[in-house]
Amino acid sequence: SQELEQSPQSLIVQEGKNLTINCTSSKTLYGLYWYKQKYGEGLIFLMMLQKGGEEKSHEKITAKLDEKKQQSSLHITASQPSHAGIYLCGADSDNQGGKLIFGQGTELSVKP
């Protein structure tokens, strides 16, 4: 079965600094999703990547999917306290019609 490994597990950065979170899949990705979650709340959709080499940006967050479609990165530029939370990468496991699996998450803290 497919597995997603995220790194790092946790990250503490000073406000204004850039950071990168990585997500590596054990199998080819059919779709890779990035979500953000505040503790105890629902998941907020950030971006979806499907094509090898694809890159998307929204405000100060950029996500990339490598050419082989097995690794994705999420980059935040000039981090702000509002970026704090848990970032989860997700993938449709084996293209099984909605069976989404997630990485273990990266907990981001941004110090003012």
Next chain:
Amino acid sequence: DTEVTQTPKHLVMGMTNKKSLKCEQHMGHRAMYWYKQKAKKPPELMFVYSYEKLSINESVPSRFSPECPNSSLLNLHLHALQPEDSALYLCASSPTNSPAYEQYFGPGTRLTVT
């Protein structure tokens, strides 16, 4: 309306109780999902409904019984739960269950089984 709503927000129930969780969306989505999330862990898929029919059951114990009475509504009926079933239960929806679409999540129901 781009929102998935869940009720109740919090639920405390005894092991002999019967309760239900409710999820609703009015985005015209035809796929709906239930996830279970334990503390400090990622969400785990429980059920997938596609066009009001159950398409995936991730070997969930029968004390959890899903129901999709129409395309906008998804219920999760709970009976004889165990304390280890305490978790955040998340509902999600998407236009279809194709991986081409992202899933939209509700705020969750925090369930405590005593």
